[in-house]
Amino acid sequence: MEKEVAQKRVKELHELLNRYNYEYHVLDKPTVPDMEYDRLMQELIKLEEEFPELKTGDSPTQRVGGHVLESFHKVEHRTPMLSLGNAFNEQDLRDFDRRARQAVGENVSYVCELKIDGLAVSLRYEQGVFVQGATRGDGTIGEDITVNLKTIRSIPLRLKDAVDIEVRGEVYMPRKSFEKLNEARLVSEEEPFANPRNAAAGSLRQLDPKIAASRNLDIFVYSIADTGQTGVVSHSEGLNLLERLGFKTNPERRTCATIEEVLDYVNSWVVKRPNLSYDIDGIVIKVDSLDQQEELGFTAKSPRWAIAYKFPAEEVITKLLDIELSVGRTGVITPTAILEPVRVAGTTVQRASLHNEDLIREKDIKIGDSVVVKKAGDIIPEVVNVLAENRTGDEIEFQMPTHCPECESELVRLDGEVALRCLNPKCPAQIREGLIHFVSRNAMNIEGLGEKVISQLFQEKLISDVADIYTLTKEQLINLERMGEKSADNLLSAIEASKSNSxxxxxxxxxxxxxxxxxxxxxxxxxxxxxxxxxxxxxxxxxxxxxxxxxxxxxxxxxxxxxxxxxxxxxxxYGINMEYKGPKLVAVEDSDSYFAGKTIVLTGKLEQLSRNEAKAEIEALGGKVTGSVSKSTDLLIAGEAAGSKLAKAQELQIEVWDEERLVQELRK
The missing domain is CATH 1.10.150.20 (5' to 3' exonuclease, C-terminal subdomain)
Incomplete structure (x- = not known):
């Protein structure tokens, strides 16, 4: 076949396969039998093998999974992926509504959406082509999992319009897929996943994309990261735009004019939740108007214009078999309930924290009791109360020890604290927990050096403090359980890289x-x-x-x-960096910068800097960046599609700059 003919046929196959894929996986309305889809896919694979130069990143063949990765690269989100504040009852939702109306007026409507119990991801498209997908990570830095996300058939590799856009969504595993996966794992004598969310997260973090491709993952896209150039004025409009571009959005959403309508929606899903084919753990409520969202702004951790209602925790009864003690890195002694295994909110629970001795006394908990257990926020198991009427007289009163269970040092209770502590700085448990903390993501972030590896190294007396981590050799590492040569090399590289941390x-x-x-x-x-x-x-x-x-x-x-x-x-x-590498702070009195001592607000889309970069540079020069415009605001930086904040600044006669002026001042 001539290359020109092949090129034309490849384009036709792309269009056909993308259309059939969209109809099947997004609309749930297939128009051709699976056999026809497979035949066309095989034809495309053969053409790409014959003409490798015709294989593109958005080809439907990329969904089957490519070569195995060595590791995931870090990705900085252009717009942070913030977490949401939580509501646990009707009053919390009414308080959220009251705060919103006090801030922006009585005319507020909301969009209610099911809170999918999965893994949040960000998808970036350039000229309509999927170029990068990342995990949420810590909200600022995630991991590049593009190759694994390409295997999810409901994620379009090419949009219906050639737009530049970044969207956010939740990847999940349908319940039927989860059940089939766990059945297969049991047959192959592998440990089953605890719940669909863990299975989805584990699938996306596989270095072999063929494994992710086999897991039948799905996605609901729920927002546009930056609506500045889209022309939409509301969240609901944004969702409609996402649908038109070819994304899969959740059809169960509803726009509500009042908080009463929101409550009706929430209560209806408390009842209907079990009938879904996927897991949800609550309802997300968002102010619909984007101008009002901008006016409401953000706290340090979450938007003020959205809240997540968490469903009431499922409560079950089980038996408390024993109480174990653990020693944390600060020496706090924490009692843990050992339970007769019981299913709670989709997972088997065998342990639950009892926090401290006072809580055990307050709830009158005894070993052998029948207890009510729930998961706080559907995540952390806790003992709610004791069924004292079920007691037989064989229950045993629990006594906190006087000495550390790890090192036998005398325990103390510091003034004003309820916790018992071991104050021995050489306590093995504290050292081990401190080592685990030292290598964790928010600390030195040494990938591959997790809790199990640290415990092995500590047990084998290869490390006794954090400095010893930097003396480890390949010979020492490859003798550890499940540590091959390649893993040892990767770990040593990660340890070396951590030396240059800020x-x-x-x-x-x-x-x-x-x-x-x-x-x-x-x-x-x-x-x-x-x-x-x-x-x-x-x-x-x-x-x-x-x-x-x-x-x-x-x-x-x-x-x-x-x-x-x-x-x-x-x-x-050992060469560990001891200096700060970020933007330097300048004392207001020592700064000759225009920003020193001023309160500044950023709004609209910035092209040359990200919001985080602009904020860091302004603060380093002595300025203070806030989220809302008020009489105390000195300056507004207005990017593209600036909304209500710009109008308010003009009304208050606050100085307004464009991004070009900001960059000029920062670079002086």
């Missing part, structure tokens, strides 16, 4: 009491080097916004310890 990652990883990821970033920006932070006084620390007296005391006490100073010296010798 200071805040190391600081959070050290596990200083009261110092979370955000405080670690604040401290790193302010002091810039570990050396300066080590000698900081309580007065210098409390002078920093967000650093209180308790945290300051904990930081000073930590760095005064000789063993800490010795550890940091070791880490320096």
């Amino acid at each position: 200071l805040e990652k190391l600081l959070f990883g050290l596990g200083i009491r009261h110092v979370g990821a955000k405080a670690a970033k604040t401290l790193s920006q302010h002091f810039e080097t570990m050396e300066k932070l080590q000698v900081a006084t309580r007065e210098e620390l409390t002078a920093i916004n967000e650093i209180g007296e308790k945290m300051a005391d904990a930081i000073v006490t930590y760095f005064e310890m000789p063993e800490v100073q010795e550890l940091l010296n070791e880490l320096r010798l």
